[in-house]
Amino acid sequence: MNDSTLLTIRDLKVNVADKEILHGLNMTVDAGQTHVIMGPNGAGKSTLGNAIAGAPKYEITAGSITFKGEDITELSPDKRAKAGIYLSFQNPVEVPGITLANFIRTCVEQKTGQRLRIWNFKKDLQATMELLGMDPSYADRDLNVGFSGGEKKKAEILQLLMLKPELAILDETDSGLDIDAVRTVSRGIEHYRKEVGGSLIIITHITRILDGLTVDKTHILSDGRIIAEGGRELVDNVNDKGFDQFINK
Amino acid sequence: MKEKTHIDDINRSIYDFRYENVDEYKVESGLTPEIVKQISEEKSDPEWMAEFRLKSLEIFNSIPMTKAGPSIEGLNMDNIVTYVRPNTKMHADWDEVPEEIKETFERLGIPQAERESLAGVGAQFDSELVYHNIKEDVAAQGVIYTDIESALHGPYADMIREHFMKLITPNDHKFAALHGAVWSGGSFVYVPKGVSVEIPLQSYFRLNAPGAGQFEHTLIIVDEGAYLHFIEGCSAPKYNIANLHAGAVELFVGKNAKIRYSTIENWSKNMYNLNTKRALVEEGGSVEWVSGSFGSHVSYLYPMSILNGRGARSEFTGVTFAGKGQDLDTGCKVVLNAPETTSYVNTRSISKDGGINTFRSSVVVTEKAVGSKSAVSCQSLMVDNISRSDTIPAMDIRCADCDVGHEATIGRISDDTVFYLMSRGLSEEEARALIVSGFADNVSKELPLEYAVEMNNLIRLEMVGVIG
Numbered sequence: 001m002n003d004s005t006l007l008t009i010r011d012l013k014v015n016v017a018d019k020e021i022l023h024g025l026n027m028t029v030d031a032g033q034t035h036v037i038m039g040p041n042g043a044g045k046s047t048l049g050n051a052i053a054g055a056p057k058y059e060i061t062a063g064s065i066t067f068k069g070e071d072i073t074e075l076s077p078d079k080r081a082k083a084g085i086y087l088s089f090q091n092p093v094e095v096p097g098i099t100l101a102n103f104i105r106t107c108v109e110q111k112t113g114q115r116l117r118i119w120n121f122k123k124d125l126q127a128t129m130e131l132l133g134m135d136p137s138y139a140d141r142d143l144n145v146g147f148s149g150g151e152k153k154k155a156e157i158l159q160l161l162m163l164k165p166e167l168a169i170l171d172e173t174d175s176g177l178d179i180d181a182v183r184t185v186s187r188g189i190e191h192y193r194k195e196v197g198g199s200l201i202i203i204t205h206i207t208r209i210l211d212g213l214t215v216d217k218t219h220i221l222s223d224g225r226i227i228a229e230g231g232r233e234l235v236d237n238v239n240d241k242g243f244d245q246f247i248n249k
Numbered sequence: 250m251k252e253k254t255h256i257d258d259i260n261r262s263i264y265d266f267r268y269e270n271v272d273e274y275k276v277e278s279g280l281t282p283e284i285v286k287q288i289s290e291e292k293s294d295p296e297w298m299a300e301f302r303l304k305s306l307e308i309f310n311s312i313p314m315t316k317a318g319p320s321i322e323g324l325n326m327d328n329i330v331t332y333v334r335p336n337t338k339m340h341a342d343w344d345e346v347p348e349e350i351k352e353t354f355e356r357l358g359i360p361q362a363e364r365e366s367l368a369g370v371g372a373q374f375d376s377e378l379v380y381h382n383i384k385e386d387v388a389a390q391g392v393i394y395t396d397i398e399s400a401l402h403g404p405y406a407d408m409i410r411e412h413f414m415k416l417i418t419p420n421d422h423k424f425a426a427l428h429g430a431v432w433s434g435g436s437f438v439y440v441p442k443g444v445s446v447e448i449p450l451q452s453y454f455r456l457n458a459p460g461a462g463q464f465e466h467t468l469i470i471v472d473e474g475a476y477l478h479f480i481e482g483c484s485a486p487k488y489n490i491a492n493l494h495a496g497a498v499e500l501f502v503g504k505n506a507k508i509r510y511s512t513i514e515n516w517s518k519n520m521y522n523l524n525t526k527r528a529l530v531e532e533g534g535s536v537e538w539v540s541g542s543f544g545s546h547v548s549y550l551y552p553m554s555i556l557n558g559r560g561a562r563s564e565f566t567g568v569t570f571a572g573k574g575q576d577l578d579t580g581c582k583v584v585l586n587a588p589e590t591t592s593y594v595n596t597r598s599i600s601k602d603g604g605i606n607t608f609r610s611s612v613v614v615t616e617k618a619v620g621s622k623s624a625v626s627c628q629s630l631m632v633d634n635i636s637r638s639d640t641i642p643a644m645d646i647r648c649a650d651c652d653v654g655h656e657a658t659i660g661r662i663s664d665d666t667v668f669y670l671m672s673r674g675l676s677e678e679e680a681r682a683l684i685v686s687g688f689a690d691n692v693s694k695e696l697p698l699e700y701a702v703e704m705n706n707l708i709r710l711e712m713v714g715v716i717g
Contacts, residue, residue: 053672056664081674093669097687106683107673142687159673 012063023224034200039221049171053087084166088156101139150181157188174209275333305419305429318578331431333375333458371452376433393439400437416499424495424523435465440475449478456485462493471506478509487517500528509537516544532558540567553582556590567596568689571604580609585618594625600636629659682712
């Protein structure tokens with residue numbers, strides 16, 4: 001491990017409902033890097049994202065996850081979040097009773113331990129929503145309640161930009177989005193890279209979301225194992241020839 | 250993360266303070282004609298009231314104990330002190346209220362609320378009002394807001410006699426009879442024809458003496474086309490012996506008049522809260538009950554609306570939170586007794602740490618209620634698997650042309666939601682508190698902001714153990 005290492009995953013085995021999904025996975029993400037995880041359905045991509053974020057349904061049975069030099073394998077999700085890990089959910093949950101704006105404010109205050117100045121926060125939130133092409137009225141709507149699929153994903157990116165984590169895991173943030181929404185979300189991700197300078201793990205099927213991003217490393221996941229690794233060129237390769245070329249080797 | 254976080258017994262310290270040295274006058278515990286006479290004397294009751302008390306006592310002694318709800322065996326009337334008078338007169342100026350009592354209310358934020366957002370305030374300490382005040386401009390509109398004792402001797406004496414315990418009679422049930430015998434304190438409000446009181450009036454009830462009962466009577470008359478929002482708050486410090494609250498609220502809502510009656514109840518968990526509330530609504534009038542029930546050991550609370558005139562409306566929005574050692578039987582009753590009347594009931598209940606919630610509703614639609622509508626929706630949330638939640642809806646429909654609906658759901662806190670919130674940095678307790686507050690937002694959305702904040706604080710207190 002060198003000074004710029006942000007996340008190290010060693011021999012990680014993860015069970016879901018007592019069935020092993022990840023069979024000993026290794027991966028290292030440096031500060032400021034963008035990693036892409038691709039693979040066929042059921043490969044274990046979301047499992048990896050959820051295990052890094054600490055989802056209780058994903059039981060780590062062996063191996064370790066180290067973040068900023070600290071072993072976080074046993075840490076609860078909130079402590080991981082406070083340490084700087086963010087997961088953009090594939091299916092964000094609807095939470096009635098708290099508005100999107102109040103929720104984000106609560107989370108930012110929890111994270112920083114400081115009360116925000118409401119006026120500054122509102123201005124910041126509005127500008128960020130504008131960047132994501134979100135109607136400002138969403139700020140005062142209950143968190144994700146009745147949001148369309150696209151608005152839910154935008155709301156995930158909005159939280160990412162407001163919380164400014166050091167590592168963002170995007171779990172199929174592009175799935176189910178129309179082409180304009182994918183562009184908007186990509187713009188948000190670029191903004192995160194430039195303004196926050198954090199690292200990214202992008203889990204994706206399709207690759208339009210990567211347009212305009214520098215990809216440092218691509219990992220191909222199949223049946224709970226990484227079966228191929230490379231740079232940006234691997235993404236294009238998958239786009240041309242699919243996953244079979246790796247799996248059938 | 251796999252093991253459940255242990256949540257400590259909640260810290261009620263902001264409500265749980267008491268004063269030992271409030272030099273008061275009290276009657277002996279238990280209930281005899283002598284004690285009732287003594288109360289009458291203390292209060293200089295008019296003759297009819299003195300008689301009314303004694304008659305109520307007779308009824309109390311002749312009818313059997315209420316058995317409808319949870320057990321109240323822990324309540325021994327022989328040990329309850331029915332009348333405790335703080336050693337002070339009623340004041341219209343906070344500065345004159347004795348220091349200890351003033352401090353109690355200040356810690357509860359009452360004077361501050363009055364300054365900021367209320368048209369008038371009444372504060373009752375044990376059996377008597379210690380403070381009553383109404384803003385000048387509201388009084389200038391002819392609005393009366395006072396304690397019932399003063400009103401019994403003033404220009405509204407006849408109006409009180411005409412209405413007092415006519416809606417809730419001593420014959421209704423054992424505790425209504427008890428109330429008739431020993432009632433003390435409470436408020437009288439009269440809003441004249443066409444007057445709209447733009448900001449709320451509030452009464453706050455504080456029961457300080459151990460082993461005592463509080464029996465305040467609230468009588469509100471909203472005349473034709475008038476509007477009022479009345480808020481009541483209640484709390485008490487915790488003692489090891491049972492306290493009893495058996496108040497009565499009677500609301501008379503005139504033609505095209507409207508009242509909103511909001512309650513945030515946070516009695517301590519040794520309290521038997523056997524309270525009766527009832528509204529009579531005339532043609533085109535409407536009553537809106539907003540009710541948050543958090544405290545008490547046992548509660549029987551079913552505000553009732555009698556819709557007596559064409560087009561009268563009732564809306565009931567409630568949330569009940571039952572924690573450890575609490576058996577709360579809450580709900581509402583409505584009688585649709587005129588054409589085109591409507592009733593909406595929307596309640597949520599939350600059970601935690603073995604707490605028991607029973608939702609009980611009664612909807613009666615009489616033959617007269619042609620074209621009427623009634624909808625009941627109750628949702629229950631179980632925070633863990635040792636708590637309990639029951640729903641007992643009763644309906645008595647005697648009219649063919651009406652629209653009646655009922656829906657009930659019981660749910661648990663979803664692990665996915667908890668994880669979602671935790672992944673944003675909220676602790677497990679915070680996440681659960683947020684979900685529970687969200688669940689109770691039917692009520693918090695209906696309350697003025699300050700009270701919604703107080704309610705959310707109460708939920709946080711129950712869920713996390715600290716005030717946020």
